[in-house]
Amino acid sequence: MAKHKTDYVRYHIHTETANEIKRWPTRFRVKVKKAGLAKWLLKEVLEHGLGNRREVVLSRPCLYGVFSGPVGGFAPRPQHCVGCLRCTTEYPEMVSVTHNPERKKLGDSFFASSFIDALSYESLEGVIPVKGAGYRGKFGGEGWEGMWTDMSEIVRPTRDGIHGREFISTVVDIGYRPNYLQFDEEGHLVGAEPKLISIPLPVLFDVPPKNDQSEKAARIIAKAAAELETLAVLPITMICRIGLVGKHIVPLVKAGEEELLSNLGYIPDLVEMESWDAHLAESILRWYPESILSLRLTFPVREEILDYVQKGISTFHLLADYHGQDVEGNFVLDLIRETHKTLVEAGIRQEVTLVGSGGIITAEHIPKAILCGLDAAAVDTPVMAALQADFIGECKQREFSQFSLPAKLTIEWGVQRLMNLAAAWRDQLLEISGAMGLREIRRMRGEMGRAMFMKELEADAFAGVAGYE
Amino acid sequence: MSREPTNHELIVEKHTRNLRDGYHVWSHDKTDVERALGDYRWTGEMILGTYYQAEHGRPPDNGLEYRVGASGGGFDVLDFNWLPEEKWLAETEGVDVSISLNRRGKGREITIPIPIYGGGMSFGSISEQVMLARAIAAKKWSTFFSTGEGGYPSSLVPFKDHIITQVATGMFGVREETIQHAPIVEFKYAQGAKPGLGGHLLGDKATSSVAALRESVPWVSLFSPFPFHSVYSVEDHRKHVDWIKTTNPEALVSVKVSTPTDVDMVAVGSYFAGANIIHLDGSYGGTGAAPEIAKKNIAMPIEFAVPKVHKYLLGENIRDEVVLMASGGIRSADDIAKIVALGADGAVMGTSELVALGCTRCSNCERGRGCPFGLTTTDLLLSEFVSPEWGAERISNLYQSYEFQLKDILRKLGLSSIRELRGRKDLLVYRGNGRK
Missing domain, CATH: 3.20.20.70 (Aldolase class I)
Known part of the structure; x- marks a missing residue:
C-alpha cells in the first residue's frame, strides 16, 4: 500500500508566560485599620489562646494572599486582591476594599482600563479570559457594544472533536x-x-x-x-x-x-x-x-x-x-x-x-x-x-x-x-x-x-x- | 459527653458568623459607603437589596434601589404603565401569581404557586450545601430547581419531586433513576452565558465526589461537548424527547436553548418535538465559568428574545400550548414582571438565589478553591459556610419578597392574575430616551 507523506503542519502559536515588566496600579485598594486589627487579634488570642488553636486565630478571610505577607493584615498586599470583598464583609469596621482610581486612568476614553485589563491578561499567558458569574457591563451601547454575534443550537463546523472547533480555519x-x-x-x-x-x-x-x-x-x-x-x-x-x-x-x-x-x-x-x-x-x-x-x-x-x-x-x-x-x-x-x-x-x-x-x-x-x-x-x-x-x-x-x-x-x-x-x-x-x-x-x-x-x-x-x- | 470542637469547626464557625453578620450590616448600612461592590447589571444597591430581602422576606425600606440596575438598556430602561391609584385593585382582592407548567392538555398537570423556579446549577459548580438549600426552598414553595449538568448527590433524593433533572450535551450524571424520579426533565441545548460553547467545569472543582457522579476522573477539567452530537434536526430532537418519555412517561419536558437570531424557529421546533416548556436563556445569564468573550457578544439578551418568540408562537397559533420560561439576567421581581409583560409565562432564577446567599458577583467562581463565600465551590471548608437550612431560609425569604412585589405590581396594573400580564407590552413604559 502506498504510503502518504504529508507536509501538513498544524498552525500553532507558541505561548509562554511574559510577566509584566512595569507595575501597573492595582485594581483595588485595600485598607485595614491597624488599631482595629490589633484589638481584634488580641480578642482572638484571649478567646482561643495561641497553643493548638493558633490555626483558628490566624485563619484569614482571604484566599488570595492579600493578608499572607510577613505581617499579615498590617501590611496588606493589594496586588493579590481579586475584589471578592470577603474580608470587608467579615470585618466591615476594619477593612475596606475600593476600586483604585489610578487603575481606571489606564488607557483613554475609548481604550478603557477594562480593555487594558483584558489585554494585559491575554498578553501575559496567551489564554482566553475565563471567569465565573455573568456579564457585568452595560447592556449595549454605540459601536461594537451594540452588536452581537449569532450562534447555532445545532449546526457545527464539524463534529470532529468535542466542540467541532478543532478544525476551524482562521486563514x-x-x-x-x-x-x-x-x-x-x-x-x-x-x-x-x-x-x-x-x-x-x-x-x-x-x-x-x-x-x-x-x-x-x-x-x-x-x-x-x-x-x-x-x-x-x-x-x-x-x-x-x-x-x-x-x-x-x-x-x-x-x-x-x-x-x-x-x-x-x-x-x-x-x-x-x-x-x-x-x-x-x-x-x-x-x-x-x-x-x-x-x-x-x-x-x-x-x-x-x-x-x-x-x-x-x-x-x-x-x-x-x-x-x-x-x-x-x-x-x-x-x-x-x-x-x-x-x-x-x-x-x-x-x-x-x-x-x-x-x-x-x-x-x-x-x-x-x-x-x-x-x-x-x-x-x-x-x-x-x-x-x-x-x-x-x-x-x-x-x-x-x-x-x-x-x-x-x-x-x-x-x-x-x-x-x-x-x-x-x-x-x-x-x-x-x-x-x-x-x-x-x-x-x-x-x-x-x-x-x-x-x-x-x-x-x-x-x-x-x-x-x- | 460533649467533645472539644476541632480547629476546622472553629474556623468554619468563626467565618460563618462573621459573614452572616456582614450581610446584615451591609444591607442595613448607609447606602453611600464606598465599596468595590457591584457592576452595571447588578449594582451594589441591588446586591444589598437582595441581601435585605433574603433576610426579611420583604423589599428594603431603607432607600436601597433594588428594582433596577444601571446597565442603560433592557430591563433597566423599562418601567410599568401604572394605573391611577383609584383604579388599583384593593389589597383585599386576591391576586394569583401561579402558573401551569403543562399546557398541552394531556399528561401530568403541574402548577407552581409563584411564576419562578430555580435554574440549572450543577453539583461541582456549586456545593452540595447550596444544592440542598435550593431543594428545601423549592419544596417549601412547591416549585422546582434544576440540577444542572452533573447529576445530584443522594442527599437530594428526598426532594426529588421538586427537582428538574437536566440532560445536557456531556450527559454527565444522567442516570435512569434520575430521569425516572423527575417530574420535569430539561434538555439543555445551550446556556446563555456561553451559547454554543458547552459547559465548563475546571479541574480544581472536579473533586472525587463530583467526578464519581459524573463518572469522570477527579481533578480533570470537564468540557461538555457542543452541541448534542446526536441531534442534527428537529426530528433528532424528537427522538430525545421520546427517549425521556419512554423512561418516564409522566415527565414534562423542558428544552433550554439560548437566543440566536432564529430563536423563534428553534422554539417552534421544540414545540413540534413535544416540549412542554421552552426555556430561553438570554445572553446575560449567570455561569460558574465562561469565556468573557461569550458573555457579552454571542446571542441576544433575553429582553429581545422573549417578545420575538412570543410573537412567533402566537402567529403559529401554538402560544397557548407551550410554557415559555425566561432566564438570563433576571434579577428582581420587577424583572420577572417585565419579562412576563414581554411575553414569557414565568422566569427561571439563578444568580439572584446566589446573591441571597451572599454572592458579591466577584466573578471568581472558577479559580482555585472556588467561591470564597462557599457558594460556587467544592472546597470542604468553604462550602460549610452555607448550611442548607440557613440557605433555604434566605432563598425562601427572597421568593416571599418576590411574591409580595409581584402581587403589588399586578394590583397597580389592575390585573388579578399574572397570566393576564403575559405579552402586555402596553403595560410597560420605555425610559431609555436620552440614554448614554
Whole structure:
C-alpha cells in the first residue's frame, strides 16, 4: 500500500508566560485599620489562646494572599486582591476594599482600563479570559457594544472533536482573486489570474504610532509577525534604516520615497502606499512585480474605491482614527459596512481585500469587524497596550497620539507578549466561529445575517411599549 | 459527653458568623459607603437589596434601589404603565401569581404557586450545601430547581419531586433513576452565558465526589461537548424527547436553548418535538465559568428574545400550548414582571438565589478553591459556610419578597392574575430616551 507523506503542519502559536515588566496600579485598594486589627487579634488570642488553636486565630478571610505577607493584615498586599470583598464583609469596621482610581486612568476614553485589563491578561499567558458569574457591563451601547454575534443550537463546523472547533480555519487571503477564471478554446488560462497570499490568522500589525516608531518597537512587531506568519506594516524609511529583512514586512511608502524601494534587501509579500500616487504605484510594480500592492485609504471610503480598483489596486487598508471614527465622527462599524456594501453592489467584493485599522482593540472586535465586511484587521493601539505603553492623554488622532513604552522593554519579551495576545485572540475567534457553526473565517466576512444589532432588535422587541419610538 | 470542637469547626464557625453578620450590616448600612461592590447589571444597591430581602422576606425600606440596575438598556430602561391609584385593585382582592407548567392538555398537570423556579446549577459548580438549600426552598414553595449538568448527590433524593433533572450535551450524571424520579426533565441545548460553547467545569472543582457522579476522573477539567452530537434536526430532537418519555412517561419536558437570531424557529421546533416548556436563556445569564468573550457578544439578551418568540408562537397559533420560561439576567421581581409583560409565562432564577446567599458577583467562581463565600465551590471548608437550612431560609425569604412585589405590581396594573400580564407590552413604559 502506498504510503502518504504529508507536509501538513498544524498552525500553532507558541505561548509562554511574559510577566509584566512595569507595575501597573492595582485594581483595588485595600485598607485595614491597624488599631482595629490589633484589638481584634488580641480578642482572638484571649478567646482561643495561641497553643493548638493558633490555626483558628490566624485563619484569614482571604484566599488570595492579600493578608499572607510577613505581617499579615498590617501590611496588606493589594496586588493579590481579586475584589471578592470577603474580608470587608467579615470585618466591615476594619477593612475596606475600593476600586483604585489610578487603575481606571489606564488607557483613554475609548481604550478603557477594562480593555487594558483584558489585554494585559491575554498578553501575559496567551489564554482566553475565563471567569465565573455573568456579564457585568452595560447592556449595549454605540459601536461594537451594540452588536452581537449569532450562534447555532445545532449546526457545527464539524463534529470532529468535542466542540467541532478543532478544525476551524482562521486563514485569510490577501490580494486579488478574480470572480472566475477564463480559458481559451485550447484550455489555456487567459485573463486575470489570482494574486494572493494567505496568512494563518486575520490579524496583522499596523505601523506603530508616530511617536513610538523606535527601532525596538519596529523589531518587536517585525519579529512577532514572522513568528505568527502574518504581516507587519512598517515605514520603508525605518526598514531601510535598521536593515529589517523578511517578506512578511510590509513597507509603507509615500510619494517621493521611490528611490528607497531599491534599498530593500528582500521581496515583500505586500507593499503599501500611504496614499494614491500613480508614479509611486508604477515604481512599486516595476521593482516588485510579484508583490501585492495595497493602498491606505482614510474613512469614509465610498465610491472612490471603485476608481482605485479600476486602476489595478485590489487590496485596501482602511483607516479610522484610534477611536474608530472618521473625521465626521462616524464609527468604524458602519464605515466598514458601507465600504463592503459598495463593493458588493459593484459585484467585485470577491476581487478585493479589505484590511482595517482603528478602533479594533479587543478580541471580540475582530469577528465583529469581519462580519461587517473586513477580511482582516491590522491592529495598532492594542500592540501598545500589550507592550505596557502608557497612553499620554487622549490617543485618538494617529498623527498626534503619544504613547510611552516601558524603559525595560526588550525585544524577546515584547515578541512573546504579542504572540500571547495573538494566541488568545485566535482562540477566542475559534470560540465565536464554533458557536456560529462556521468552519472558516473567510466565510464570516460580510455575513450580516450572523450579526445582530441592538437598534434593530430593540425596535422589534419594544414596539408597543409606551414611550418607545 | 460533649467533645472539644476541632480547629476546622472553629474556623468554619468563626467565618460563618462573621459573614452572616456582614450581610446584615451591609444591607442595613448607609447606602453611600464606598465599596468595590457591584457592576452595571447588578449594582451594589441591588446586591444589598437582595441581601435585605433574603433576610426579611420583604423589599428594603431603607432607600436601597433594588428594582433596577444601571446597565442603560433592557430591563433597566423599562418601567410599568401604572394605573391611577383609584383604579388599583384593593389589597383585599386576591391576586394569583401561579402558573401551569403543562399546557398541552394531556399528561401530568403541574402548577407552581409563584411564576419562578430555580435554574440549572450543577453539583461541582456549586456545593452540595447550596444544592440542598435550593431543594428545601423549592419544596417549601412547591416549585422546582434544576440540577444542572452533573447529576445530584443522594442527599437530594428526598426532594426529588421538586427537582428538574437536566440532560445536557456531556450527559454527565444522567442516570435512569434520575430521569425516572423527575417530574420535569430539561434538555439543555445551550446556556446563555456561553451559547454554543458547552459547559465548563475546571479541574480544581472536579473533586472525587463530583467526578464519581459524573463518572469522570477527579481533578480533570470537564468540557461538555457542543452541541448534542446526536441531534442534527428537529426530528433528532424528537427522538430525545421520546427517549425521556419512554423512561418516564409522566415527565414534562423542558428544552433550554439560548437566543440566536432564529430563536423563534428553534422554539417552534421544540414545540413540534413535544416540549412542554421552552426555556430561553438570554445572553446575560449567570455561569460558574465562561469565556468573557461569550458573555457579552454571542446571542441576544433575553429582553429581545422573549417578545420575538412570543410573537412567533402566537402567529403559529401554538402560544397557548407551550410554557415559555425566561432566564438570563433576571434579577428582581420587577424583572420577572417585565419579562412576563414581554411575553414569557414565568422566569427561571439563578444568580439572584446566589446573591441571597451572599454572592458579591466577584466573578471568581472558577479559580482555585472556588467561591470564597462557599457558594460556587467544592472546597470542604468553604462550602460549610452555607448550611442548607440557613440557605433555604434566605432563598425562601427572597421568593416571599418576590411574591409580595409581584402581587403589588399586578394590583397597580389592575390585573388579578399574572397570566393576564403575559405579552402586555402596553403595560410597560420605555425610559431609555436620552440614554448614554
